[in-house]
Amino acid sequence: xxxxxxxxxxxxGNAIVDVLVHCDDALLDKLDLDKSTMSLVDATRAxxxxxxxxxGIEISxxxxxxxxxxxxxxxxxxxxxxxxxxxxxxxIFGHDLRATGVAYDVPAAPAGADTARCLVxxxxxxxxxxxxxxxxxGSVAEADIDPxxxxxxxxxxxxxxxxxxxxxxxxxxAAVRAARRAGRRVALTLSDAGWVAARRDAFRTLVGDVDxxxxxxxxxxxxxxxxxxxxxxxxxxxRCAAVAVTCSERGALLGAGAETVAVPVGGxxxxxxTTGAGDLFAAGFLLGLARRRPLAxxxxxxxxAAAEVISHLGARPERNLAELAAAAGLQLAxxxxx
Amino acid sequence: xxxxxxxxxxxxGNAIVDVLVHCDDALLDKLDLDKSTMSLVDATRAxxxxxxxxxGIEISxxxxxxxxxxxxxxxxxxxxxxxxxxxxxxxIFGHDLRATGVAYDVPAAPAGADTARCLVxxxxxxxxxxxxxxxxxGSVAEADIDPxxxxxxxxxxxxxxxxxxxxxxxxxxAAVRAARRAGRRVALTLSDAGWVAARRDAFRTLVGDVDxxxxxxxxxxxxxxxxxxxxxxxxxxxRCAAVAVTCSERGALLGAGAETVAVPVGGxxxxxxTTGAGDLFAAGFLLGLARRRPLAxxxxxxxxAAAEVISHLGARPERNLAELAAAAGLQLAxxxxx
Numbered sequence: 001x002x003x004x005x006x007x008x009x010x011x012x013g014n015a016i017v018d019v020l021v022h023c024d025d026a027l028l029d030k031l032d033l034d035k036s037t038m039s040l041v042d043a044t045r046a047x048x049x050x051x052x053x054x055x056g057i058e059i060s061x062x063x064x065x066x067x068x069x070x071x072x073x074x075x076x077x078x079x080x081x082x083x084x085x086x087x088x089x090x091x092i093f094g095h096d097l098r099a100t101g102v103a104y105d106v107p108a109a110p111a112g113a114d115t116a117r118c119l120v121x122x123x124x125x126x127x128x129x130x131x132x133x134x135x136x137x138g139s140v141a142e143a144d145i146d147p148x149x150x151x152x153x154x155x156x157x158x159x160x161x162x163x164x165x166x167x168x169x170x171x172x173x174a175a176v177r178a179a180r181r182a183g184r185r186v187a188l189t190l191s192d193a194g195w196v197a198a199r200r201d202a203f204r205t206l207v208g209d210v211d212x213x214x215x216x217x218x219x220x221x222x223x224x225x226x227x228x229x230x231x232x233x234x235x236x237x238x239r240c241a242a243v244a245v246t247c248s249e250r251g252a253l254l255g256a257g258a259e260t261v262a263v264p265v266g267g268x269x270x271x272x273x274t275t276g277a278g279d280l281f282a283a284g285f286l287l288g289l290a291r292r293r294p295l296a297x298x299x300x301x302x303x304x305a306a307a308e309v310i311s312h313l314g315a316r317p318e319r320n321l322a323e324l325a326a327a328a329g330l331q332l333a334x335x336x337x338x
Numbered sequence: 339x340x341x342x343x344x345x346x347x348x349x350x351g352n353a354i355v356d357v358l359v360h361c362d363d364a365l366l367d368k369l370d371l372d373k374s375t376m377s378l379v380d381a382t383r384a385x386x387x388x389x390x391x392x393x394g395i396e397i398s399x400x401x402x403x404x405x406x407x408x409x410x411x412x413x414x415x416x417x418x419x420x421x422x423x424x425x426x427x428x429x430i431f432g433h434d435l436r437a438t439g440v441a442y443d444v445p446a447a448p449a450g451a452d453t454a455r456c457l458v459x460x461x462x463x464x465x466x467x468x469x470x471x472x473x474x475x476g477s478v479a480e481a482d483i484d485p486x487x488x489x490x491x492x493x494x495x496x497x498x499x500x501x502x503x504x505x506x507x508x509x510x511x512a513a514v515r516a517a518r519r520a521g522r523r524v525a526l527t528l529s530d531a532g533w534v535a536a537r538r539d540a541f542r543t544l545v546g547d548v549d550x551x552x553x554x555x556x557x558x559x560x561x562x563x564x565x566x567x568x569x570x571x572x573x574x575x576x577r578c579a580a581v582a583v584t585c586s587e588r589g590a591l592l593g594a595g596a597e598t599v600a601v602p603v604g605g606x607x608x609x610x611x612t613t614g615a616g617d618l619f620a621a622g623f624l625l626g627l628a629r630r631r632p633l634a635x636x637x638x639x640x641x642x643a644a645a646e647v648i649s650h651l652g653a654r655p656e657r658n659l660a661e662l663a664a665a666a667g668l669q670l671a672x673x674x675x676x
Contacts, residue, residue: 053437055433056437087425088453
């Protein structure tokens, strides 16, 4: 692509503003929340949890949107598709995304549900437990899919949290069709092991239709019913052209055809908040694949981006990832070869 | 006071959510903003500035509200009076204040202007430049003043940013009347040198009516037309029973009657963001005065709270200030002697 509207990655996901709050394990128990998982909550339950939490800070989030900002920070070109309402948090979400250089043209929903909010509870061990009130984000629809943007993108990236949402199925299908028609690659993240367990059939069907899969160990094992990351990788690599299975402090395993690569973590990090680790790994991995870099480099880019985001509160990079990548000998050309 | 609804301090000020953004000096110049000052902007100008800024994080703020949270963190009892709208940012502001233990009972305005937003631009030298869109905060009115709460408070604390706002004059007058009727002390912060310069007469009148004054060097010199903090302190101590003039890295000067005390800064701090330094100094100083501690201790409590808040982004304490105070030998009794 040589037009100015070409992208490395278009990410399709939930448009969410995070509310970050420090809390202890006892409060998670009291609120009956499953530690380290994401659960969907309705407005009443969201208010109940929020009312029990201490003061928070609001930062734009959303898994695939975080990935898009990571790609932009690495010097790549990203677009995002997801739905906000015409409200204050929707305005903040759109501003923050565009301010990082991500193209975001989906119109805000004029009335009805609010912009999605995710209560991110960070415990002293840097783990995050999430309760998401999806609001209008869950109503992303086929009409929001711009086939021109997807056709102009090396990779279409789908957030697993959309899988199984009633309205989103048509949007995902339309996006995949647009990518296929243009000969583009399709990527998927599994997002959350509990989410996969509850929607196994939908995930299995979709995984059969994607080229690139990103998952953490628990998610990959949940989907494949394997007990170890290595076995899950082997199974998934038989279905997708490129697979990454992240294993927290043990780094990541990558597979592409017969090739397997183990990637160490991206440096010595004082872990403050693991929120966004998977999202940012995906950013580096996908950008590397979009630029057709060697598999090991794709993994190193992912590890480097993940290491930055877990070193501070919030799920979006604070430092310029392109500079970090260049310092690590992983600089990317300003233009994609696509 | 022995009822459960007694307070050390009731703070009256603007209810604001801060949008914190890192930026460089060149952008401040381009946006024609006066570095390190606060300016009021209308909705159009706020959008213009916001559109030019990078991604932000949202944290509840407001000068006197920050002071109230500092008092709560120090183990004191604080109430806040200020106006939000019935919108998302208003809900966030109220939650964050109550979640820190501050009593806040002013009803949200059901329609009209939005909750106030302050664009806080933090430059690499840790200085903050602020552009505030006041929205509904500026319409705090006499009806919002609860004389029972003020009568139950050792000190009524008035934010200088309210001085000169058309609607707020009646609210300030009603609050001062309620405090006087109950035999309570009244405190004022000068808030901003530019604000004082533009409203000198209103400030001079009000200063003649308060017992406690908190100001930084520039504000104190602006009001008194003195050139140095020492001279400004002497002038102001002739008008108010207790005065604190903060002098950034040189600490603070305190005066009460003939007594003068110099307070050093509250420890070695890696300064990240000076936003809230004055607000938190006021928290410690006022709580000390509410508990009738020696003047030097009041200053040390202020310096300790200010040192914590400048060590991180945001204008509200992240650490438990009561623990920091106890570690410094400044523990406060759980109950006020009032």
